[in-house]
Amino acid sequence: MNFTNEDYFKGIVLFGLNAATYKMALAQTLLKASREGKTELSWEELSTTYFDAYKARLAANSMPQQGNPNRLTKMERIIKEHELGVLTSNQAIDKVADTAFDDVVPRFQTIGSDKNIVASYFYDIEKGKKLVLKDSLLSLTEPQINTLQQEVHARWGLLEGAFSINQTNFELANNIREIYLKNGHERKALTHNIPFLSGYQGNVCFYCGEPMDDNIHVDHVLPRQVINHDEIWNLVLSHGDCNLLKSDRLVGQHFVEKLIARNENIMGSNHPWKAKIQSTLGSTPKKRASNLNMHYDNIKSVLGRYYWGGSDSYNPASDPFYRRLITALNNK
Numbered sequence: 325m326n327f328t329n330e331d332y333f334k335g336i337v338l339f340g341l342n343a344a345t346y347k348m349a350l351a352q353t354l355l356k357a358s359r360e361g362k363t364e365l366s367w368e369e370l371s372t373t374y375f376d377a378y379k380a381r382l383a384a385n386s387m388p389q390q391g392n393p394n395r396l397t398k399m400e401r402i403i404k405e406h407e408l409g410v411l412t413s414n415q416a417i418d419k420v421a422d423t424a425f426d427d428v429v430p431r432f433q434t435i436g437s438d439k440n441i442v443a444s445y446f447y448d449i450e451k452g453k454k455l456v457l458k459d460s461l462l463s464l465t466e467p468q469i470n471t472l473q474q475e476v477h478a479r480w481g482l483l484e485g486a487f488s489i490n491q492t493n494f495e496l497a498n499n500i501r502e503i504y505l506k507n508g509h510e511r512k513a514l515t516h517n518i519p520f521l522s523g524y525q526g527n528v529c530f531y532c533g534e535p536m537d538d539n540i541h542v543d544h545v546l547p548r549q550v551i552n553h554d555e556i557w558n559l560v561l562s563h564g565d566c567n568l569l570k571s572d573r574l575v576g577q578h579f580v581e582k583l584i585a586r587n588e589n590i591m592g593s594n595h596p597w598k599a600k601i602q603s604t605l606g607s608t609p610k611k612r613a614s615n616l617n618m619h620y621d622n623i624k625s626v627l628g629r630y631y632w633g634g635s636d637s638y639n640p641a642s643d644p645f646y647r648r649l650i651t652a653l654n655n656k
């Protein structure tokens with residue numbers, strides 16, 4: 325391969341996996357060290373520069389640094405604690421040194437999900453002590469470093485933009501949450517619904533399509549933490565592991581369509597739940613579909629693009645790796 329050192333660094337910045345913005349701050353830290361010709365970066369220098377990178381970033385334009393609207397990253401918390409005077413600069417930097425690098429330092433040197441492409445290409449790690457910087461990093465020229473800095477800034481901005489889509493309208497989200505809270509009720513035991521629901525699902529999991537095992541969970545398709553009720557129109561059966569992996573995240577529209585079809589099957593029966601669904605979702609298939617979609621849109625307003633699997637097209641049933649994973653977990 326005709327990859328230059330600059331290419332490798334760019335590959336990490338552009339194609340590294342990013343659940344948060346940590347790699348961007350580390351990239352910036354490494355480029356600074358390269359510019360200064362350092363052969364080693366002590367843990368303290370690493371922590372200080374990394375802390376400064378986030379401090380500057382969040383002061384200039386405070387945007388979310390990861391995708392879950394309910395959480396802050398470690399670094400956002402540390403910067404906030406520092407701003408509030410809970411931590412002095414030194415205490416904040418110590419906290420960075422102790423807690424911020426477990427994932428990002430070992431994982432930085434990867435492209436995509438392949439950990440072997442660049443391995444220890446730019447530095448070796450002496451955990452808690454120092455990074456030993458290699459010629460591959462130190463031989464970058466001034467113009468290359470400038471270009472890479474720009475790439476890092478652009479990519480960092482793109483990530484923040486993607487993460488902030490989740491958090492567009494706090495006020496609307498709060499209002500929707502309040503409506504569901506007012507109309508909601510305490511969680512009830514749901515296991516008595518299993519025999520009934522399994523009649524409409526065959527013996528397979530609603531999400532992954534693999535056969536059920538003994539550990540059957542009743543799952544709320546639209547997350548209960550927002551919808552705040554246990555109406556049967558929102559309940560399906562899933563593997564315990566699928567329930568756990570989906571957690572309180574949003575599913576794609578395709579699962580909403582599947583749920584609508586399932587509910588219409590119930591409407592075609594004479595089960596007592598039929599009247600209940602009719603009274604909560606509407607008297608015609610069209611009304612029921614549009615009401616269920618309305619609830620789905622409400623949940624999206626609250627949770628943003630916080631999708632299971634990262635996107636609205638994600639379908640574990642058509643993800644061979646996911647199905648293998650579930651089968652393995654079920655056969656443990």
Ligand SMILES: [Zn+2]
Pocket residue numbers: 529530531532533534562563566650
């Ligand atoms: Zn499953």
